[in-house]
Amino acid sequence: VIPSAVRQAQSWALGVLSDGDWAVDATVGNGQDTCFLARRVGPAGRVIGFDVQSEALVAASARLHREGLAGRVTLVHRGHEELAGWFRDHAAQRRPRVFMFNLGYRPGGDPKIVTRPDSTVSALETALELVVPGGLVTVVAYPGHEGGAEEAERVLSWSRSIPRSMARAVEFAELNTRGPAPLLIAVSRSKHRP
Numbered sequence: 703v704i705p706s707a708v709r710q711a712q713s714w715a716l717g718v719l720s721d722g723d724w725a726v727d728a729t730v731g732n733g734q735d736t737c738f739l740a741r742r743v744g745p746a747g748r749v750i751g752f753d754v755q756s757e758a759l760v761a762a763s764a765r766l767h768r769e770g771l772a773g774r775v776t777l778v779h780r781g782h783e784e785l786a787g788w789f790r791d792h793a794a795q796r797r798p799r800v801f802m803f804n805l806g807y808r809p810g811g812d813p814k815i816v817t818r819p820d821s822t823v824s825a826l827e828t829a830l831e832l833v834v835p836g837g838l839v840t841v842v843a844y845p846g847h848e849g850g851a852e853e854a855e856r857v858l859s860w861s862r863s864i865p866r867s868m869a870r871a872v873e874f875a876e877l878n879t880r881g882p883a884p885l886l887i888a889v890s891r892s893k894h895r896p
């Protein structure tokens with residue numbers, strides 16, 4: 703009945719996305735969320751996916767082709783801290799309805815290539831600026847790995863600092879786990895600009 707943090711993020715995203723929307727996967731990894739978003743926005747929609755690792759983009763691209771979704775996805779081999787520049791240069795008129803962040807390192811990949819607190823928070827600020835009114839930014843953070851607790855704390859304090867008139871921020875995490883549980887933070891942009 704109670705989903706994992708990753709599934710709960712998808713479930714909330716499902717609730718706001720419609721056919722033809724644009725969405726961003728800010729950490730493509732093996733492409734699980736990218737495929738999920740691509741399926742949800744449909745053939746008229748578009749997903750932009752960012753990752754710093756070419757291995758991740760190769761794995762995600764293979765998966766997108768296998769699932770017949772590659773035609774509606776643009777994979778960008780850049781860090782999500784370059785989100786603002788990418789949208790300015792390539793799609794200045796488009797405002798995505800959902801941004802998904804899944805922090806940490808790629809499952810099965812190099813554990814040293816991880817998201818970092820400064821670039822994560824900078825990308826989140828851009829995401830909250832770019833997302834359409836009524837849209838959603840989700841972050842799954844993993845306090846269990848080295849540097850992960852600090853990153854999760856930075857995301858939490860950024861979320862708490864968002865003016866209430868701009869967005870609502872919530873936290874979702876399992877309580878009775880053996881180690882630190884993954885944390886989902888979801889930020890829902892107000893329908894009207896403050």
Ligand SMILES: C[S@@+](CC[C@H](N)C(=O)[O-])C[C@H]1O[C@@H](n2cnc3c(N)ncnc32)[C@H](O)[C@@H]1O
Pocket residue numbers: 728729730731732733734735736752753754755758780781782783804805806807808809815816817818821
């Ligand atoms: C936990 S994985 C994402 C998992 C992915 N959602 C999936 O379905 O497999 C985190 C990813 O973030 C990537 N990453 C690290 N720093 C990044 C950055 N600055 N911008 C974008 N991606 C980054 C890593 O290369 C890694 O693939």
